[in-house]
Amino acid sequence: MSRIRPAPAVRPVASGGEQFEMFLPYVADMPLRDQREMMERPFFSLAKSKRVKPIDYTSPDGKLWVHVSASPDYGMATIWDADILIYCASVLADMGRRGVNDVPRKLHLMPYDLLRAIGRPTTGRAYELLGQALDRLVATTIKTNIRAENRREATFSWLDGWTQLVDEKTERSRGMTIELSNWFWEGVMMQGGVLSIDRAYFDITGGRERWLYKVARKHAGGAGEAGFAISMPVLFEKSGAEGEYRRFKFEILKLADKDALPGYGLSVETAKGGEPMLRMRRIDGKDGAEGVLRQAQDERGGARKVSASPLPVGVSPGKHSQGEFSEAKFSASNEATTALREIRPSGGFATAAETVDASALIRRAVAGLSDSATRGFMADDTIQHLRETCPGWDLHALHAEFERWVNADPARLPANWQKAFIGFVKRHHEKNGHTLRR
Secondary structure (H helix, E strand, C coil), X not given: CEEEEECCCCCECCCCCECCCCCCCCHHHCCCEEEHHHHHCCCCECCCCCCCCCEEEECCCCCCEEEEECECCXXXXXXXXXXXXXXXXXXXXXXXXXXXXCCCCEEEECHHHHHHHCCCCCCHHHHHHHHHHHHHHHHCEEEECCCCCCCXXXXXXXXXXXXXXXXXXXXXXXXXXXXXXXXXXXXXXXXXXXXXXXXXXXXXCCHHHHHHHHHHHHHHCCCCCCCEEEEHHHHHHHHCCCCCHHHHHHXXXXXXXXXXXXXXXXXXXXXXXXXXXXXXXXXXXXXHCCCCCCHHHHHHCCHHHCCCCCCCCCCCCCCCCCCHHHHHHHHHHHHHHHHHHHHCCCCCCCCHHXXXXXXXXXXXXXXXXXXXXXXXXXXXXXXXXXXXXXXXXXHHHHHHHHHHHHHCCHHHCCCCHHHHHHHHHHHHHHHHHHHCCC
């Protein structure tokens, strides 16, 4: 499924330095997004063991259906493998936020960044498991009439392929390319195609709990205080889980009793027919979840519409204006205003249950101002940190190289300049530290 070839020779640059392979230096703090339709329908195995039994699902109204078939050699893609697609959806959405006109289906990235972003270790075993997950995403076949347009059905795999580049001398990874399926890419790029998710999602260990979080985020994320209730038989069909309904119901009832889903409270009610119903309510900050999910932002549009904060008229996303410091203050101010609107979208005065932590909003505003104001140079804290962790390098020369790389393409502008530069230097130190005189 994968193709491994030696990395190309390092190309010299005008300054005499090295041409760095820094594909996405800003991913550590990138907002996380998931594709909306994939959160609602059964597309993945919920078990860590190999699954070859297909998933057959038809919506309660009979209009939508999904068929997922597995490769006997690789098995079906799991809900843990879907973390890779969450990462890719987040990258695409972030490109849209930055104003990239032609968002690609083929992404160039570093495995180290991907693993860190989805909460995985960066050991040799983790890289091996990453390759296996990519193979399952390539080998799993999906047939569905969801977004089939004028066709009867759409048939695709999650990935059209992936390639890993390895340094033939050190045998260390020099990055990889992941080619996304057109169905997935279009789903992320369409208006309203993605939803933000909590980083705490990646700390969920169980397959059913991960899937249940997605269902809760999709249906209860913006449903208000009452939340969203769904009958257990319908929930069972939506899961695509193997095994009997009786076992599934027993396990979901245990999860509801435990009530440990980040960001969502679970409770059980009895429906008219006697079967239990599961009610899900959004509770910001619960079990490691974020304080406020950007639900209002998500509802406004998909990847092309995602924006961290409003920009003044005439300023393109991801680019500097002449009055950059003023723009930073404008953005930071609107960050707080946007957060207030997200807490109470209807406007007016907040109730006691909706009291806003003003100090938290001020901290967010100041953080946004600080980040925008320190782009283009090294902060004192950055210099001190790098001298302690990556001693021996000319930081000013490396920063000039980093700045040239960023300025070559507006889409490369990092969300956090200081953290991106730190990652740039650390990766350079990791690759070339052996050349320093000891």
